[in-house]
Amino acid sequence: MISSASPRARLLAAASALLLAGCATSQTAPATTAAAQAAPEPATAAAPVLKGVGLDLNDLDRSVSPCDNFYQYSGGNWLRANPVPSYATRWGPRNLLGERTQALLRQILDEAAASTTAPRGSNQQKVGDFYAAGMDSAAIEKAGLKYLQPELARLAAVKDARGLTDIMARHFMLGMGSFFRGGVEVDDKNSTVYIVGFNQGGLTLPDRDYYFKDDARTQTIRTAYRSYLTNLFALLGDNAATAKKNAATVERIETRLAQASRTRVALRDPQANYNKLPLAAARQRYPNLDLPRLLTGVQLGAAQEINVGQPEFFAELNAALKAEPLSDLKTYLRLHLVHSVAGALPKAFVEESFRYNQVLTGAKQQTTRWKRLLASTDGALGEAFGQLYVDKAFSPAAKQKALEMLGNIRESMADHIRTNTWMSAPTKAEALKKLSALRVKIGYPDQWKDYSALSISRESYLKNVLAAREWDYREEAKKYGGPIDRNEWGMTPPTINAYYNASLNEMVFPAGYLQPPFFDPNADDAVNYGAIGGVMGHEMTHGFDDNGRQYDSDGNLRDWWTAADGAEFTKRAAVVGRQYDTFFPLDSVHVNGKLTMGENLADFAGLTVVYGALQKQLQKQYGTNPRPLYDGLTPEQRFFLSWAQLRRSNIRPEALRQQILTDPHSPDQYRTMGPLMNMPQFYQAFGCQPGQKMVRPDAERAEIW
Known part of the structure; x- marks a missing residue:
């Protein structure tokens, strides 16, 4: 990750703080919600049965009922077979994708470092020299504190x-x-x-x-x-x-x-x-x-x-x-x-x-040097490195498919706003205006950063690090007094993550995220909507959460809610906060419902909205015809399994405790189950009945949009 002091990290911190909310005890029958109206017809015998892609059913723990513990049911076998490696603190599908991405990135770095023909000042030269200098541990040992001495001397001279x-x-x-x-x-x-x-x-x-x-x-x-x-x-x-x-x-x-x-x-x-x-x-x-x-x-x-x-x-x-x-x-x-x-x-x-x-x-072993240097290169020269990456790894077809999914999700979100039963017409109009103005960035920047003023050599890794930091800061400072740069990205193209930025009312999906298992062009729609679609819904609904809802369509911190709607929103959000306060991932340590409020609500509302988008897509594709069963599962079952399987992870207790204290995201098992425990669509998909652990009583159920 980028240094917390860098301008890019400040953007990430601000962006990652923008979340979603809007929950309360349900006052209407589940069938009256927009998503429930789009609930599927039960599968019939005429439905074709096909071989699926994107889900591994061997990972399921069938000794557990999906209606009692869906996290364990969806991936219990995988969790047992994939302990945390000694060099990691947690392990899940994102880490596995990270390993594959790192292998390609390492190849790019090795080629750049070995090049003797890269023009001086080119991205390849700078990326190659930065990485090579960092990998030269013998030179670093020999230099000792030589390249830190100028900064130590400046400090010592203060009188x-x-x-x-x-x-x-x-x-x-x-x-x-x-x-x-x-x-x-x-x-x-x-x-x-x-x-x-x-x-x-x-x-x-x-x-x-x-x-x-x-x-x-x-x-x-x-x-x-x-x-x-x-x-x-x-x-x-x-x-x-x-x-x-x-x-x-x-x-x-x-x-x-x-x-x-x-x-x-x-x-x-x-x-x-x-x-x-x-x-x-x-x-x-x-x-x-x-x-x-x-x-x-x-x-x-x-x-x-x-x-x-x-x-x-x-x-x-x-x-x-x-x-x-x-x-x-x-x-x-x-x-x-x-x-x-x-x-x-x-x-x-x-x-x-x-x-x-x-x-x-709780990490047991230091991450290998090349991985540390890869992360450092990405932090220092992210868009120079990123250009080399997207040339090899990102197809126009993937971008087009992602845009189509986002279009359906935006339509579903608009439906949920229009059919909302507790929001007044003026607030709905503002919400729809904000949704319409939402900008989407996918893959990589339209305009790359210009690193021509940054000098990188193989003389000293530390010297390069300091030079890159100073260059980055000066580029940020230059923006003051000028027009807002709406082309700027707060993540680099290989990043396996995404974000919403309230001040610019935009959501950003780097190329690194748009690959299996999060996005698989060969998988059925249900799997992709449950995976990367869940991320898209999460980021989109961040614009309407307890934090993001305070910003208008132009990105201004302005209260556009009526007083009654604002009070109702707060009451509904509090239901989710109380639910998550009851989750205890460790003895005596519970999830902080207030700290994690926005992310929990973004998971919940985002998943509900994306479920509606999937129903739209299935309706376009099949109409009244039977929907195919992949591996014997309905699209709805595959949707929820995809959501769950991408959030399974093992984590060391020390890291889990630190996450609970400092991270606005809940632990993965509660990100998986928390939303589903409130969704009648989930109950219907798996035949869950009142009294089972994944089914909340009507009076305790939260409802968003």
Whole structure:
């Protein structure tokens, strides 16, 4: 993944925060919903039976009823046969696809690295040299800290507050993650312009709560964190006593910042995290940040206003910059400098970083070097690398089929809005306007990034990493004051993922996702609609969730709901939140229904909408004729099995615990079963009856759209 401090990652973080909601206890009979009206006729004896593609029925655990535990039924045999490899923390179909994609990407990288004829400055030269420099472990060991010394020297030379501001600006541009995050972003309340935004950050542990929780697991993690800090300082040359003292200094400053940080649930509220101030007012409120100098240092000196995402955090940071000794602040910055580039330093730093992450995630073995370098190349030169990838891996036919599916899903979503029983006409009109304005990007950018100003060589991997980060930041800073770039992508073409961006009202599906098992041109429609279709519905309905619904068709943070509709939506969403709070993937640790609200609702509403789209497609294809049975299964059964089989995964307990605490996505078994437990269409497909575990009583059932 991309560094959390990079502009592209900020886009991903913002995009990935946009989710869907709209649930409540059902007040109408299931047959009155748009999707239920399109429910299939029971299969007849005349239905043709064909051999299916895309589902492996040997993976089913037939000792379990689909109506009691559909997650286990749909993939229990697969789960038993596919334990987590030693180098991974979780294992599922996405990982298997990742392995195949990585094999092709490695071939591209090896060819680029071996090329002696690539023109200087070409994408092939830059990608090849970046990868080759990273793979040259002997040169990295020989260089030691040589290429980090210029940055260490800059920091050591700081003598006063002005110098501290300058080094903060330098670290900001290099994505060091020191003190806070931010950059150029679309103004949430005026999507035609860019604004400078600052947000809380500056922590080494994954979340603020790790600094305060006192359970045994958290204490183990904090012990590993302290060892990690201490050992990094020792590797930088500090003696044992000094390294321990410096680690304690960093922990003290980070704990201070954590105390002032908002929780992940609070960070999901876009209105509360929008606090735009004139620069003069922000300068008066946070004088120790020296905003005019800081902004000039990060190439944004023209800014006359700033969005301060979390004012209380910056008030505490402002106080800390005055109260903390300069030497301690420099110690903190020194740690974040080396922490942010540990993977590009000699082996001892890499191993120290892995030992720390082992405790966090439970990983047993370091990922092989070429895979780490592949991910690094994708992060640094994503679209240069991506151009080489799509030339080999993405067909126009796949893009056309995906667009056809999205068209059907959009039609189904429009039907669900029009037939909604609790939403008023004015709100429906706004919702349909937003759906109509939704932009779709598939495969790869229409306009590629120009890397001509970025110099990459085989001299030093670390030097390349820093150069790429600075280039990336400067490209982002250039956007300020200009028109909104609606061609920009927040993911690279090989990425096996997708996102919705509320500020641009767009959803994006990279080429990496549009291949088996998520998208298989040879599979029947039911399988594809349950797989990549489920993803498409998920992203589309993010635009109408508890977060995304607050943005209008133009991407502006504006309340377009009537008061009554907004209140009804909130009531319905709360039903889903309460349901997920009851899921316990680990002893004493339950899913956080508020943190995962948007993703849960996007799964639920998206699946319902895509089910309706599949019925439209089947109607177009077969009309009143019998629908074929593939492997003896109805299209509806294959649809739900496809949804479930792509979400099966094994995960290490440590990684699962961290996911529950920090990730807005629920664990996979509940992403699979949570929506189905509320869907009469699922009950009908598998003949489920009241009293079975997958069937919620009518009074407890949530309904979306």
